[in-house]
Amino acid sequence: MIRLGLTGGIGAGKSTVAATFVDRGAYIIDADKIAREVVAPGSMGLTQLVEAFGDAIVAADGSLDRPALAAKAFADDASRATLNGITHPLIGARTQELLDAAPDDAIVVQDIPLLVENHTAPFFHLVVVVHADEDLRLHRLTTMRGVDEADARARIAAQATEEQRRAVADVWLDNSGSAEDLAAAAARLWDERLMPFEANVRSRTVAVPIPALVDADPNPAALPSRLSNRLWAIVGDKAVAVDAGSVRGSIPRLRVTVRDDDAASKLVDLLPAGGFPAVAEGVYGAADPGRPAEVTVVVTD
Structure with missing residues (x-):
């Protein structure tokens, strides 16, 4: 088994890479999905959040009202620490459950938008960064996702810089072209590097370096x-x-x-x-x- 950390800035195209890996047999663990799951209606996480921040953070349908929570949880450092103290252990425990359930020969792809910001890159066998220039990401967010331009700029600015991502990246997938180009690059990465890497780890075999991969x-x-x-x-x-x-x-x-x-x-x-x-x-x-x-x-x- 190997664990791959997949990350990239908002609008970079990470979902296309994740979908390509899943099509090829990846065992996917989606950090955003887990974060939503641990505070779903009826969950212990939501109960703890209500105890900490009050009933006003619950929407009419019983789900978490995220804007209402944000208004309370990000008001000061103490409130933010309370939020993290509730959600982070639950997210960590659920992630570990999924890791424990992975097959011995799995290529585990952990889709983590804030991998760089959370300083978790060293804990993966390999880190893959999906990248697109800021202007292109801004265009995608505003035209394809309907995000307000000011909001899109703020989200991009709040995330890691290109330099910070490049410092931890083992693989850099450029998404300045089409989604088909990106998917093809991800498929080549899976076939030429990830599958041999996983097989070598499982068999305890030292790899013969592939110059094209090393040079990249x-x-x-x-x-x-x-x-x-x-x-x-x-x-x-x-x-x-x-x-x-x-x-x-x-x-x-x-x-x-x-x-x-x-x-x-x-x-x-x-x-x-x-x-x-x-x-x-x-x-x-x-x-x-x-x-x-x-x-x-x-x-x-």
Whole structure:
């Protein structure tokens, strides 16, 4: 199994990519859908929100009146913290339930509009960003979705910048063309990279890098940082340091320093599951054919 984080600015075309992945067999987890589900009529989430913010946040049909909630929940930092304290654990628990139910050979696609803003990129095997220039997104929102221009500009401005998205992106899908072009690009990504990546993780096989995929990295300068952050997410408190190290040819070389042999032994399973199968004792490679890496685990002196 691999987990893919799918994100992109409003109006970029993320839904087209998600639909293409689903058609090819993806196990989809939609963050927005979960956020609505946990506060649906009759849910514990809605009950807790009413207890915190009052009956006025409930519409006549028993559903959550989101504008009414927003007026109360975003009035100050304390109210916002109350809202997050109710919804975030419920969203997290439901997401984990869906992850636990995924098949062992699944390519799990987590559709998360605010993935960059929430700083969760390192927790995915791969992050895919769907991008379109701001003017094009504005045109789509106002003409295709009927969003007021001022509202559309405000929504775009409130989200992550192109630079911030590019810093965490492993794959950059440009949607300046047609929906058919974007769907075709997503299908190629699925066939050429995602399926081999998942099979390699499951079989604990180091990938043979595919030059075209490697060369398509949206931000090569940030690759060592992305890999370091990914390794930290995998190893957690079992490591005392993760160093980006050097580059051998086009292959970043990273080092994970652990406290003792017991911690090193735990990484024997954690690193392959996270996308870095073993090459030799204490040495790991990348299962992703588009993102080669060499990882060495050393015990601190």
